[in-house]
Amino acid sequence: MTTTVTEPESRIYEPVIGVEIHVQLKTRTKMFCGCALSFGDEPNTHVCPICLGHPGTLPATNAEAVHFALMIAMAFECEIAPRSIFHRKNYFYPDLPKGYQISQYDIPLATAGRLGDVRIHRVHMEEDAAKLTHTGSSGRIHGAEASVVDFNRGGTPLVEIVTEPDLRSASEAADFGRLLQATLRRMGVSDVNMEEGSLRMDANVSIRPTGTATLGTKTELKNMNSFRFLERGIDAEIRRQEEILRKGGEVDQETLHYDPQSGNLSTLRSKEEAHDYRYFPEPDLVPVAPTEEMLGRARSALPELPAARAERLERDLELPAETARLLAFRSEWGDFFESAVDSRRELAHNVANWTTNELTSRLGDRELADTRLEPAAFAQLVELVAEKKISAGAGREVLDVLIEEGGDPAAVVEAKGLGRAESGELEGIVDRAIAENPDAVEKIRAGKGQAIGAIVGAVMRETKGRADGGEVQRMISERIRA
Amino acid sequence: MSEELLGLTAAEQAERIAAGELGAEEAFEFWRDRAAGDDLGAYLWVAEDAPEGAGTLPPIAVKDLFCVKGVPSQAGSRILEGYRPPYTATSVRNLQEAGARVLGKTNQDEFAMGSSNENSGFGPVQNPWDRERVPGGSSGGSAAAVAAGRAPWAIGTDTGGSIRQPASLCGIVGLKPTYGAVSRYGMIAFASSLDQCGPLTRDVTDAAILLRHLHGKDPCDSTSLGIPGELPLPSAERLDGLRFGVWGMEEAGLEPGVAEAVNATLACVEELGGSVEQIELPNAKHGIAAYYVIAPAEASANLARYDGVRYGPRAAGDGDLTSLYEETRDDGFGEEVKRRIMIGTYALSSGYYEAYYGTAQKVRTKIAQDFSAAFEKVDFVVSPTSATVAFKLGERTADPLAMYLSDYYTVPMPLAGIPAVSIPCGLSEGLPVGFQIAGPAFSEARILDAAHALEKSIRFEGVPVG
C-alpha cells in the first residue's frame, strides 16, 4: 500500500481530501423517461423523444430512483430535506441532449450524514449524460477528429454523494471508497462497478502545512476507474502539489486527469474555463417532499450494512475485529462465510480464518461467484482439518480441487488418498524409521530429546504428510523407552 | 353548402355530423380546401387528405409548435425546418381521440416569442380585418385562420397573452386556461412555468367544447392537474349578483376607441344584472418587467437543445464543436429569439441571478397576491385585452420594448397562473376590440358562462368571409 509521505522534506505537509461519488442506480428505467436501462447494448437502442431531448418533451421522475436515493440517504444517516427541488444545470456538450442537466442544487435530497468516520456533505439526485465515443487513434478527448454520441446511458438515474474534506491520505480515500462500494452493493441499489462506470469517483485534493487549519488551493481529480488508480492518482497529485509548494510556487485551481499508464496528470479545465452553469429551478418538475410512507418504505428496505455486520460478527461469533471487517466489507465474502457457518457456529473461527487466509489468497482478483466452491463443502473441509482427519497441507490441496471442480471434500480426500495414515499402517513405518536411524535412537536414549525430529521427519516423508506429527512422536518415544 | 358551413359554429357543425346531415369526410374536404386557399399566411402546412380519426368533430387548426407525429412541427423557427416529430402532443391526441382531425399547422411567432406574428421564421400573417395590419401573436396564424373562415376552430398557446391578444385583434374568442389545466407534453416550450394550451374559436361555446376535450391530468406532464369537477357547456344569459372588478382603464396607452368599447361592455354587464367596480392590482404594472425576466430565462434553457445534432438543420461550422453550435444557432434563430436568449442568459448568469430572476419571482408572488385580494371582493377581474386595436405590420418591429408593452393587460394572469378569456366586444376604427375576463384558478366554467351571457347580448358580427 503506497503512503503519502515519502521524502523527509515533504513531511511538513498534510493532505486534505474530499471525494465526490456518482452512483448509477439499478432501477429498471431511466430517471425521467420509460426507457429501460442497459449496459453494453447496441448504441441508441434505448432512447426515446424524452432522453433525446426532442422539442416539447417533458421529464417524469422515476419513483424507484427516489426510493433508492432515500435508502442511500438513510444508510448514511443523513438529514433528509422535507422538500427538495430539481434545478437545471446549463451547459453545452454533445452528451447533454437538452443543453442542461436536471440535477439538485441548493436544496438537495439529503445533507449532513456520515459513513464510517467520514462526514457526508450532501446526497442528491440527477440524470447521467450520454456516452461520447471519440473516433480516431486514442480514446482521449484531445486529438480525436470526430465523435459519435450514444444516448443509451443518457438519463440513467444518478445519486451524487459529496463528502466533507475529512480524508488525510490516498489510502484513506481508497478505503472509504471500498466501504461505500460495499455498503451500496449490500443495499442492492447499484452495480457499483468502477470499470463499467456505475461507480465514479472524483477527488478534491489540497495540502497544507501539518498542524495548520487553513485549506490550501484544491484541484479536482476526475473519474478514476479503480480504487488502485484513485489511490495512485491522489498520491501523484499530492506529490505534485508538494513539489510546487516546496519550490515556493502556488497550486492553481484546476481539474486534472490522471493517466494510470504513464502516471501523468494532465489539465482538463483551468479555473478560467470554469463554467457558469446558470442554475435555476426546473419548472417542468415539482418538489420531492418525502411522506412518512415513502420514508418508511425506504427504511424497511435497508439491509444490515457492512459496518453493522462487522460489529455483529465480532460480537456474536467472537471473530477478531480485522477478520470481521474483512468479511463484512466484502459482502459476497461475508455471505459465503455466514452460509458456511450457518449450521456449525462452533467452526466460526476456523471457517473465518480459512476464508480470509486460504480462500482469499487462492482467489486473488477472481470472484467467488466464478468458482465451483460451495459454502457447505467449504465448511466440511475446514471441519476435516479441525478434527485432524486430514492435515492442513492436505486441506489446501482439497480446497484447490473444490475451487476448480466443486464437489464433496470427503470424496476428494478419498479419491486422492489424502486421509490420515491409520496407526496400523503407521507402526510398520515407525519401526522401519527407528531401525534406519540408530544414532538418533542413541542420542535420544542419551537424553537429547530433540534428536527425535530426524525419525519423525523420516515418517512424515514416508507418509507424504498424512500422519499426525504428535501421534508419530508418541509412538516413537513409546518404542524407544520400551 | 360552402356558404352554409361557413356560417356555422364548430358546435353546430358537430351536431349536423352527429345527426348524419353532414358527412365527416365532406366536412374535412370543405375545410381542407378553405385552409389550402388561405392567402393570409395563416398556415405553414395543410393536411393533404383526411388523416386517421373519426371526424365526429370538425377538423382543427393547430399552432405550429404542437408536435404532431410525422407532420412538420417547427414552432415557426428555421432551426426546426423540416422537423417531423416521432410523437404527438397529448393535447392534440386528446382532440384526435375526441374526433377532431388535424387540418393544418398554423403560423406563429418563432417559439411563441412575439405579439404580432412578425417574428415567424416563415413570414408574417395578415389580419383578415385589414391586410396591412398584424393579427397579433404569437398564435397569429390560428387567430387569423378562424377569423377568416379558414378553419372551424383552432388551438394555440398563451405564455404572456399569445392566445388572448391575437383573438382580440382578430375579433374571435381566445381562452387561456389555468396553468396545469391542459398538458404541456408535446408543446414546444417557450417558458415552461407560464405556457398553457387553449382554444381560439368563433364563439364561447366552441371554446368550452375544446376545453372539455383538451384538459386533464397527464402522466407525461408533472405539472398538469386537469380541471376538477364538471365542465357544463355555458348557458347563462344573465349576470345577476356577479361582481366585476375593472382595472387598467386609466392606462396612458389605452386607445379611446378601445376604452369606449370596453365601457359599453361594462354597461352591458350591469344591464344583465351584474355589478361593476374599479379595483386595484397594485403590482400589475410590474408584470411586464417580471415577465421579461422569467420568460427569457426559462427560454434560454428551453432553447439550448437546438444545436443541430439530433434533429433540425446543421450549419457547416469551422470543423470544431463550438463553431458548429454557434453557426447553427446563429443561422436558425431569428433576431427576437436571440434577443430573449441573451436577456435570459444574462439574467441567470453568475452575479445577476438574485437581482433579476430572484426579484422577478418575488414580483410574481406579489401579482398573485393582488389577484387573490381582488377575488375576495369580486368574482371576475376584467379589462381590455389589448390597449390598442391591430397595429400596422412593421409599426413596432423597430422598438422591442414598445412591442413588449403591448402585453400589458395579458401578462399578469399567466404570472399568477389563473385563467382568462378574451371575447370580441365591439369595433374601434373598424377593427375588433377584445374584452378580457379573468377568474380564480380553475374557474373556467364560470368565466365561460359569464362570457356566454355577454356574447349573447353584444352580438358581435365577425368579419364577412368569402
Add this chain to the structure above:
Amino acid sequence: MIERDQVLHVAKLARLRVSHDEVDKVAGELSKILEHVETMNELDLEGVQPTSHVVDLTNVLREDVPRPSLDRDTALEQASDATATGFRVPSPGAS
C-alpha cells in the same frame, strides 16, 4: 445597463454569435429592456417568497416500468449527420 464585453460573454455562454459591429446595437437594445426590467426594484420585496411553481403539487412520480423505446432508425432519422449507429459531432476540444 449592459457593457460590450458582457454582451460578448453572454453570447459565448448561449452559443450565439454577436459580430463586433453588432455589439453596440445589441448592448443598446438589451440595456433599454433591462432598464425597464429594473423598475421592479421600486418594489419593497422584503420577506416575499419567490414563486417558481404556480401549481401546488409535490411527489409527482412515475412507476419504474419500462416503456418501448424508439427503433434506432427513427431515432437517427432526423439528424443531419448520423452514422449507422449514432449521432456524429466534431470531438469536443478538437479543432
